Amino acid sequence: MPQKKKRIRRIFGNINMLYLILSVIAAFALWFILSLTVFPETTVTLRDVPIDYSLTGSYADIAGLSIMTKSADTVNLNITGLRYQIGEYTQDDVHATVNLDSVRAPGQYDLRVEVTSVNGDAITVVQDVQTVKVEFDHLVYKEFSVSDGTLTADYSKVSAAEGYMIDPDEVSINPSQVVLYGPKDYIEQITSCVVEVNNNGVVNQDVRITNTSLKMYNGDSVFESEKITHDVDSFDLNLSVYITKNLKPDIRFNPYFSQFDISSLDGKYTVQPETVMVKGKDQRLLTMNSLSTVGYIDIRQVKIGALLTQSISDTAYYTNISGNNTLTVSFDLEGYTSKSVTVNNNRISVINCPDDYVVSVLTDKITNVTIIGPAESIEQIDATNIIAELDMMNYNINLGSEMYSVNVYAPDYTDCWAFGRYTVVANIEENIHDVNVVE
Structure with a gap:
């Protein structure tokens, strides 16, 4: 008897579960039917929908105009439409763009933001951005390079230690060229670019400086504009540093007969310039005091009041940077x-x-x-x-x-x-x- 009662309860339990499932299905079907008949429309909110600024096919594109600045990149939308069409809408289902019909020349325009359904659905849109400010201009490129002298270096914040020099002819910029991109009216005003060292420093050996910045110039005046970009983010300046020294010329004589006493001429002549500035990287230059000349003075050329010249020669240790290529030797020969x-x-x-x-x-x-x-x-x-x-x-x-x-x-x-x-x-x-x- 008890087992019979259990079977009856199990049967009624299964029947109740079936009724529950059928009730849920019926309720959903009823809700769906009511939503389509009694409440057919719904509103969907989409945030940060990208605004398409493509110029393809527009007059602005044909005229060679480009967008310089724009006041907004995205728009927030409240879209109303048939529930079964827009209920699952995402950003991919709408297209936000700007109306370019009024753009005919460089300048700033207030352009209307237009939103449509990519599926062709009939929708009503309420948007937080109705218009955007867009600036148009002719964008051009211009190259500045070391080879044509339009890209130079300013290392005035770096100085050489005492007894050293930075050779201006051996300063190199890497990369050696830069391309500026921006509005034509702006780019045409730029005549040169300068790579500047940002920090102060003292050097006594070759150095590569990476902390630099690029400045644009119109003539001698700095030209600044956020509308101009360049293709190089950073530049290296390589400075060549030399030891410098003033050396006293060493005048050498050729005595054409062995008995002649060269020392008898000591103090009997003067040399101009008295010293010659040279540069070099060999550390031996630090201990050198005399300057070599080309060849010897034949004493058969020497007479009272004679003015003779001697060429200044470079050596493996140094290079003459005095600007004087010759020495003048004056023989007063007093007495x-x-x-x-x-x-x-x-x-x-x-x-x-x-x-x-x-x-x-x-x-x-x-x-x-x-x-x-x-x-x-x-x-x-x-x-x-x-x-x-x-x-x-x-x-x-x-x-x-x-x-x-x-x-x-x-x-x-x-x-x-x-x-x-x-x-x-x-x-x-x-x-x-x-x-x-x-x-």
Whole structure:
């Protein structure tokens, strides 16, 4: 008996559950029917719907206009329509755009925001943004580069340590060009761009600076506009730093005869400029004091009051940056005098002649030989103190008579020399040796 009652309760329980399910379905169907008949419309709210600013196909597009600024990027919508059409609407189901019919030239316009259903549904829209302010202009590009001088560097906030310099000719900008983009009327006013160092600093070696900014210029005036953009976000400035030093020129003399005392000329000449500024990166420059010159001064060029020039040469250690390429050497030779003498043939000798040849000096005498030296030495000198030497080591041997240069000097007077160059005529012939013939 109890089991029979349990079966009856189970059957009634299942029937009740079935009635419950059927009731829910019936209620939903009734609600759906009522919503379509009694309440067919509904309102959907969409927020931050993007506004389409495409110019494609518009007169603005044909005229080459571009949008500079706009007052809004999105719009909030309350959309009313048939429930079954818009009940599940999202941003993808509507299209918000601007009416471009009034845009004909550069300027600022109040453009109406128009919203439509992408499905063609009939909708009523209430929007928080009715119009937007849009600025139009002709946008152009303009390039500025290091190569044409329109992109330069300003590193005035960076200084070289004492005894160093930043070489302006070796400052490099990376990248070496920039492209500006903006309204034509603005871009055309920009004549140059400058990469500026932002922070102060002192340097004594090569440096790469990354903390820089780009400034635009109209002539000498800074030009600023948020409407202009550029294709490079950051620039590097590379500064080349050199050691600098003022070196005293080292004048070197060529004594054409070994007995001459070079030190006798100390203090007898002056050099202009007295020092020459050089630059270099070799640390050895820090301990150098003298400047090398090109070649030597031949003392045969030196006379009282002579002005001679010497070229300034660069070396592996330094480069001349003084702006002077030559030195002027002035010989005042205070206390010096000169004398004219004649050198007779018997005072002319030949040295370094090969044994296979005989050299004969045909010149009878060398006249008007100018001897220069301290007054006390010149007073003592006469023709017997002067000799002339023909050094055959300086020549190729050619048979016959030719003119040759000779060195004229007073061997016993090491502080005197002959000014100028002198020549003799000499004859060269083979040296015929005696040969013993054995019969």
